[in-house]
Amino acid sequence: MFTRACELIEAALAGDERRRLVSDVCAKQSPSRALARLTHVLRTNLRELDARYAALDGLVPHLDARTRRDGFHVLHDWDGAADRVNPETIAVDVASFAVDRRGDEPGHETAAAILLDYHYVNLLGLLSLRVWDEGDPDANLDRLDALLVALHANGSGHRFASRAPTLLLIATAHYEPDERGYDALLEKVRTLDCRHRLALAIDHAVAMGCHLRFGFEASYGRDVGLMRADNAADYPWLRFAVSTLIDAYARHPDAAVAEALVNGLTPDPGRFAADLPADRGALLDAFERFRPTDNGYSPLAFFFNFSHNVVKGLVVDAVLRGRPWAVALNDLLTSGDGGSPGFSRTKIDAAQTLMDYARRGPSRIRGRLTPAIVYDVATGRHAFGAALRRLREEHPLR
Secondary structure, three states, X not given: OHHHHHHHHHHHHOOOHHHHHHHHHHOOOOHHHHHHHHHHHHOOOXXXXXXXXXXXXXXXXXXXXXXXXXXXXXXXOEEOOOOEEOOOOHHHHHHHHHHHHHOOOOOHHHHHHHHHHHHHHHHHHHHXXXXXXXXXXXXXXXXXXXXXXXXXXXXXXXXXXXXXXXXXXXXXXXXXOOOHHHHHHHHHHOOXXXXXXXXXXXXXXXXXXXXXHHHHHHHOOOOHHHHHHHOOOHHHHHHHHHHHHHHHHHHOOOHHHHHHHHHHHOOOHHHHHHHOOOOOHHHHHHHHHHOOOOOOOOHHHEEEOOHHHHHHHHHHHHHHHOOOOOOOHHHHOOOOOOOOHHHHHHHHHHHHHHHHHHHHOOEEEOOEEEOOEEEOHHHHHHHHHHHHHHHOOOOOOO
């Protein structure tokens, strides 16, 4: 089933197929009617627009049902107010939102193209949890890498993730009322080869660093014990990420590994300080280059509730503006500028845009209205400094 789904999505992403579909949806339609039509056909994975998509529409419910049995709702978000999983898929929810908010503004063709790409990236996220179903899981992840390349090559221009392991992070970064699936998934992840384990460790260390720093400041009143107790599913993943990165850095000192490691350690350095090598001085010195400054983007200054909401927020903004973001989630998890100094500014703009939306629609946390996504260099710098001081202690308390 995994292989067949990959074949069908590969055909859907090939050449100018998506451009043809967007043209069909938007032709001779007002912007609002075109987006409403796209919303409708996304519910059937485009089968109602083109019968060639019937096979994919038949497979998706089976893959989704199997993944739900494993404990994950990849395609559907959680409705906290209603205390249930949303009946509509995430992509359909965002498309419906666009119909309501955009009205008949121009630029709907670009909005439709972004929404179509978002639909497919969610399907790829679903497949990232099915790589163990058949064949070689490492080869299956490589196949998803190729599909991500195709998604970005011929589509809307909006970027979502840079590699297949990040799809798994996004797919599982939802609120799940039953957390039983996370331990079983981690055991599967441990069976992957070194290359994929390292990629997963880098992504999860930074994402959980951002997530737990948010919780430490907003949800738990800076009470680390409360944070540990409330994140029982997260800490085994963070320990896996930290230990994998420590081993990788010992074999080959690397800046990307060091940055991910300090990010993962920052929310709760006391929990993992004993895992660092006894001669930790050189490693801690290497961390210093990642101290947040006002002169560039730093993921240590980025705080959020769920990685999925970062991706979703950028999609919503891109759809409303009719202009894609060339910033993938991976870009926001590193300070690197990809060789283009202007890209750092673009990442800051993306993070601040997300914060602006979060401020306009804050969540009530511990009785206070709190934005769920924050970019704040001063708070990041404080967290970094406190963590480094703790890690430099000779016998840090756990």
